[in-house]
Amino acid sequence: MTETGIVLQFIFSGLTAGAIYALVALGFCVVENSLRIVNFAQGDFLTLGGFFMSTLLLSLGLPWPLAAGLAILGVGVCGILLERLALRPARNRDPLNLIFITIGASVFIRGLIKLLWGKNPRSIPAPVSGPPLKVLGASLTRESLLVLAVGLLCVLILQVFYRASLRGRALRAVAASPRAAALIGLPVGHLNALSFFLAGTLGAVAGLLILPITGVSFDSGLILGLKGYAAAVLGGYGSFPGAILGGLLLGVLEALVAGFVSSGFRDVFAFGLLFLVLAVKPSGLLGAAEVERV
Amino acid sequence: MLAALRKDRRRLACLTLFCFLWPLFIRNPYYLTVANLTALNILTVAGLTLLIGYAGEISLGHAGFWALGAYGSALLALKLGVSPWLSTLMALGLTLGVAYGLGFLVLRLKGHYLVMATLAFNLALYFFLVEAEDLTGGPPGLPGIPPYRLGSLVLATDLSAYYLIWSVVLLGLFLSFNLVHSGEGRAWKALSGGEAAAACLGINPRRYKVRAFVLSAAYASLAGSLYAHYLSFISPKTFDIFFSVELVAMCLFGGRNSLWGAVLGAGLLTPLPHLLAVFDEYRDLVYGGLLMAVLILFPEGLVGLRKRN
Numbered sequence: 001m002t003e004t005g006i007v008l009q010f011i012f013s014g015l016t017a018g019a020i021y022a023l024v025a026l027g028f029c030v031v032e033n034s035l036r037i038v039n040f041a042q043g044d045f046l047t048l049g050g051f052f053m054s055t056l057l058l059s060l061g062l063p064w065p066l067a068a069g070l071a072i073l074g075v076g077v078c079g080i081l082l083e084r085l086a087l088r089p090a091r092n093r094d095p096l097n098l099i100f101i102t103i104g105a106s107v108f109i110r111g112l113i114k115l116l117w118g119k120n121p122r123s124i125p126a127p128v129s130g131p132p133l134k135v136l137g138a139s140l141t142r143e144s145l146l147v148l149a150v151g152l153l154c155v156l157i158l159q160v161f162y163r164a165s166l167r168g169r170a171l172r173a174v175a176a177s178p179r180a181a182a183l184i185g186l187p188v189g190h191l192n193a194l195s196f197f198l199a200g201t202l203g204a205v206a207g208l209l210i211l212p213i214t215g216v217s218f219d220s221g222l223i224l225g226l227k228g229y230a231a232a233v234l235g236g237y238g239s240f241p242g243a244i245l246g247g248l249l250l251g252v253l254e255a256l257v258a259g260f261v262s263s264g265f266r267d268v269f270a271f272g273l274l275f276l277v278l279a280v281k282p283s284g285l286l287g288a289a290e291v292e293r294v
Numbered sequence: 295m296l297a298a299l300r301k302d303r304r305r306l307a308c309l310t311l312f313c314f315l316w317p318l319f320i321r322n323p324y325y326l327t328v329a330n331l332t333a334l335n336i337l338t339v340a341g342l343t344l345l346i347g348y349a350g351e352i353s354l355g356h357a358g359f360w361a362l363g364a365y366g367s368a369l370l371a372l373k374l375g376v377s378p379w380l381s382t383l384m385a386l387g388l389t390l391g392v393a394y395g396l397g398f399l400v401l402r403l404k405g406h407y408l409v410m411a412t413l414a415f416n417l418a419l420y421f422f423l424v425e426a427e428d429l430t431g432g433p434p435g436l437p438g439i440p441p442y443r444l445g446s447l448v449l450a451t452d453l454s455a456y457y458l459i460w461s462v463v464l465l466g467l468f469l470s471f472n473l474v475h476s477g478e479g480r481a482w483k484a485l486s487g488g489e490a491a492a493a494c495l496g497i498n499p500r501r502y503k504v505r506a507f508v509l510s511a512a513y514a515s516l517a518g519s520l521y522a523h524y525l526s527f528i529s530p531k532t533f534d535i536f537f538s539v540e541l542v543a544m545c546l547f548g549g550r551n552s553l554w555g556a557v558l559g560a561g562l563l564t565p566l567p568h569l570l571a572v573f574d575e576y577r578d579l580v581y582g583g584l585l586m587a588v589l590i591l592f593p594e595g596l597v598g599l600r601k602r603n
Contacts, residue, residue, distance in 0.1 A: 037406070038406050038409060038410065040409075086586050086590060089590050090589060090590045090593070091590070091591075091592075091593060092589070092593035095406065096346075096350060096352065096406070097589055097593055099352060099406055099409060100352065100542070100546060100585065100589050101585075101586055101589045101590065103352075103354070103409075103539065103542070103585065104543075104581075104582050104583070104584075104585030104586035104589065105582065105586060106582070107536075107539055107578050107581055107582030107585065108578070108579060108582025108583055108585075108586060109582070110578050110582070111576065111577070111578025111579035111580075111581075111582055112579060114578060115576070115579065222417075222535065223417070226410065226413060226414055226417065229410050230414070233407075233410075264425055267417070267418075267421055268418050268421060268422070271414035271415070271417065271418045272418075274410070274411065274414055275396075275399060275400075275411065275414070278399055278400055278403065278407060278411065279399045282403050282407075
């Protein structure tokens with residue numbers, strides 16, 4: 001393989017992983033754009049999606065599209081439940097308190113998965129097959145193409161939803177000021193639940209995509225959640241195009257570091273990058289507003 | 295304010311008396327081990343309470359600071375032959391530096407960046423401890439850590455370690471109580487009440503938050519060093535993310551607004567898994583559920599319950 005071929009090969013594998021990070025990052029952004037908290041359970045939505053899918057597809061034998069639809073919907077409902085049963089009844093509305101609740105939820109979901117499905121990782125056979133495409137000497141698998149296409153589709157849908165639909169615009173109003181949104185008669189509670197539904201579905205989609213590639217185990221959500229967060233910060237926390245850009249960039253940089261330096265540094269690199277962005281440019285690449293410094 | 299401090303001191307004196315007499319009636323050394331672990335958690339959670347309840351910031355990296363204290367001190371004593379007392383202080387210095395760097399970077403940003411940054415720190419450190427086998431011994435752990443010595447007296451038995459650890463912990467608590475009743479503590483309290491208002495009163499939020507963070511990391515590091523030299527064996531598994539979550543759960547369960555909450559939370563939740571063997575299987579479920587239930591139903595924790603009645 002030529003020199004460019006090798007680099008391109010790393011970039012392709014990085015883009016695939018990056019699309020997954022981007023989807024997790026989008027989930028963080030959706031919650032940031034309504035409740036303005038870090039939803040710690042975002043990574044665990046991904047794990048839940050993967051486990052739902054493997055059970056529906058392999059144990060119940062449902063056809064692929066139906067299983068995927070049900071798994072995505074199921075995690076979306078879990079998102080609503082988290083908002084409805086844990087966050088809304090909280091007596092103390094302080095963001096600190098709400099973040100702690102999502103931390104508790106994350107640990108709880110991990111425990112539940114361990115109890116229901118055990119500690120073994122799950123995987124499913126690849127949904128698309130066929131020989132990989134050849135681009136400039138590097139091979140691009142059909143699986144990677146699917147992952148990238150789904151990732152881009154998700155951000156398109158979100159953009160249109162937030163810009164054009166009434167509900168999407170209501171969500172943006174809640175993000176700008178929950179009190180003002182309530183004053184003009186917007187159902188803030190329902191809108192928060194909606195954003196958690198969206199966060200759940202985005203997590204589930206990421207879980208479905210990663211399931212045939214690396215599989216999921218009960219604690220996959222921790223690392224992937226953190227990388228998704230790093231991607232969101234890199235792109236500009238709260239910005240949808242930023243999430244996609246940050247995710248893809250993180251994936252590619254990580255793949256290049258793993259390929260040319262050492263694969264052991266792969267995970268540490270993502271965290272190092274997180275600190276670097278927080279130190280140098282906390283508003284990220286596409287951050288809308290300058291992060292307030294104190 | 296002074297009356298409150300006197301009340302806290304009286305209570306602390308009672309606790310001290312109880313703690314020093316209690317071992318005289320204990321025959322089973324296992325209880326002493328559990329009591330020692332409880333004391334170390336109390337120290338760490340007290341530091342965490344200063345950060346969460348007073349300065350209003352979240353850390354999910356305190357297991358990492360424990361690991362810095364434990365591995366730092368153990369490696370210095372093992373590889374360089376430094377006396378355990380000195381290595382404890384050196385590890386403390388290292389932790390102070392790391393915590394200051396981390397806090398300095400992250401705490402100038404408004405919003406909750408610290409929680410993810412500390413989590414990333416803890417994970418990265420955990421990976422390092424597992425991967426760098428030549429230095430840290432890797433997943434099997436690091437055995438043969440020398441104990442503390444006082445002259446010719448080796449503090450290796452459970453009982454002698456008990457008195458050493460509890461003395462340090464009670465001293466730490468005494469200092470913390472002084473601190474929260476001083477100007478520094480009131481400044482932190484003002485910060486958690488409202489940053490803008492505190493800033494108007496001339497309290498620099500960033501500086502005070504960094505100080506609270508560094509201090510709480512120092513408590514964790516000290517607990518880690520004491521742990522390493524007491525048990526003479528450490529492994530990375532002890533310092534994973536779950537331990538950080540456990541510490542936070544103890545802090546919130548006891549009540550984040552009071553140092554007595556730290557004593558209660560760590561004092562009640564540490565012995566629990568040791569006394570209930572079945573507990574281990576459902577650890578995540580219990581801690582996750584407990585954390586959510588406490589925060590939804592009584593966010594002030596146990597201490598807050600008593601005040602409400």
